[in-house]
Amino acid sequence: MKKDRKASVASTSAVSQVLTKRQGRREFLIKTGGVLAAGAFGAVPLRGWAADPVNIGALYPTTGSMAQIGVGCVAAAKLAVEMVNDAGGIKSLGGAKLNLILSDVQSDTTVTRTETDRLITGNKLSAIHGCYASALTLIASEVAERAKVPLITGSSSDQLNKGRTYTFTPFARASQFARAQLQMAKLVSDKPKVAVIFENTAFGTSTSNGLRELAPAEGVEIVMFEPYSAGFTDASPLINKVKSSGANALFSVSYLNDLILIVRTIKQVGLNIAINGGSGGFVIPDFYKNVGKLAEGLQGVAHWNHDMDPNCEKVNAEYKKRTGEFLFEYAGGLVAQTFMIADALERAGSADPQKVRDALSTLDVSSGFAAMAPGGKVKFGPDGKNVYGHPVGVQWQNGDLASVFPKEDARAPLLKT
Amino acid sequence: MWETVAQAVINGLLIGGIYALVSIGVTLIFGVVKIVNFAQGEFVMIGMYISFFLANQFGIDPLVSLIVSMPVLFVVGVLIQHFLIRRVLGPNDMPQIFLTFALSLLLLNLALMLFSANYRTVHTSYSDEAFHIGGLYIPVAKLIAFVVAMLLSGALWVFLHTTDLGKAMRAAAQNRDVATLMGINPNRMFCVALGIALALAGAAGSLLMPFYSAYPFVGQVFVLMAFVAVVMGTLGNVIGALIASLLMGVAESLGIQYVGADSGLIVVFAMLLLTLAFKPTGLGGKAR
Structure with missing residues (x-):
């Protein structure tokens, strides 16, 4: 508070020095003082007659x-x-x-x-x-x-x-996200074979372990479970492995930079696989800005969606x-x-x-x-x-996030590309 | 089976080309000026940002911006040699290490301040394209990067072995005092060497931009591989560094394929250890 006052005094006096040439100091003070007071007390109509906010x-x-x-x-x-x-x-x-x-x-x-x-x-x-x-x-x-x-x-x-x-x-809740991700894999194929790749620190390890524990109960087969070190120079060897695993869905627990490389490489290989990037940074507008058209068709999970x-x-x-x-x-x-x-x-x-x-x-x-x-x-x-809380499965479609899962929340069909 | 191996080798060779550009720069500076440039990775980063901004502001293809990033970094190299490194050349190694290390820290944090830690990508028409031959694929952007990297390395070799300036540079590297007696100005040679080395780092940055993201720490990823390659290929040996870089790229790729996706580097370092144990001078034999 003290700091604020000091700062505002300093700035008003600086401004006034500039303005004294054209306006009187008194006139200036009256004007700025009025504005400052309005700011401090809230330039709103008197509230006496209304209820307290x-x-x-x-x-x-x-x-x-x-x-x-x-x-x-x-x-x-x-x-x-x-x-x-x-x-x-x-x-x-x-x-x-x-x-x-x-x-x-x-x-x-x-x-x-x-x-x-x-x-x-x-x-x-x-x-x-x-x-x-x-x-x-x-x-x-x-x-x-x-x-x-x-x-x-x-x-x-x-x-x-x-x-x-x-x-x-x-x-x-966090524990519900993994289950939703696995259930989405079943939309892609009747016999989902999932490859899980994850960066090998706490974030990637804990998320992917959650996926692995729930998979049998959901009837999802995990055909590849592979940690990698974040910040690699080349995703091709990793994608090579995914390709030879015969998976039809890929869960990538990755930071943005790695995910971009992974998505690009999959496109270059010409691998036809459904990619699910989970939640967090994956479902914000910035992701599409960074990844561009490559994001099209990528799936994720969110606790809310705008459609x-x-x-x-x-x-x-x-x-x-x-x-x-x-x-x-x-x-x-x-x-x-x-x-x-x-x-x-x-x-x-x-x-x-x-x-x-x-x-x-x-x-x-x-x-x-x-x-x-x-x-x-x-x-x-x-x-x-x-008690009714559950996540919604989303997919990037035409630069926008569309809700695709579960059925009751779906507003667009899941694109299987 | 053979397809998987072949694909892994192709992937390794392509990324090895980029490692080569960085490590040739390091080895050239070491061979000629006798200092280790810890900031080499940061110049790759600067090259990437130059290409990124040219692409973002003026729509210039990153491969075309090579003709901007290389001369710019050449000049930067000459200036750094003339104003900074020249002052710490002497019998004591420590000031040189501190200088280049400080330069690395300075550039890194400057980039963080100016560009923030965000990842920046450039999307070109060929970024996601690949040639498919049988079951194999070769990404276009990486193939271009590899070919240009090999051409630049070849040009450097020709320059060092056929031109007067190149020969003078090698002479200054072999024996500074005798070279001075022969009328060669060693400081001038050092300036040119620094310039060329940084221009190569800039080229690596521009070539990376179509398929890799630029961010302030990006240089650290490549400089580590470069140092391993330089040691493995004999310090100061340009051809050795080139071959070692390609070998390392392949080793990393095969390691990821057959050992584990987080153990690619283990294979690389195992190779380095074996090299040091059985051929301590490195694969290149002697500095050339």
């Missing part, structure tokens, strides 16, 4: 390594709050407006802890949503649990459902108008989360976080913006997990 905290990494995603999340969070407010706010609270309080967690676990703490102690919050990466959300959730403020998140770590009473996860129902498409259209890109998995999910919070506030008839938490725990929606989830239904179990 309800504060919602939003924790996203808008700087650091995850900044690009975080900025998209903030745009979606603002859009969601506007939608709730334009529709009349929280009626049971006299039309109270939602007031979004943003905080940058800087893609850093330590900052996440202090920022969550600061956000909760500095503001009267009714609920929080965040933080994109599971590693960050786990920390924010710990802080929120202690402060008894409900936190709702799209992060997929199963740990978020263990021993927590104020944390709610309306979307698919699932007319409501999703409506939000997507608005988001696209503002940012130029389609509404990606995480950002779409948090719009739904905002409406879940609004629904809870409506039923609680109070901005008290404890009452909002209780209302969230009895949430049961199957229509409207709050039900924008695969399956179209949200109801929380005692562990804070959506």
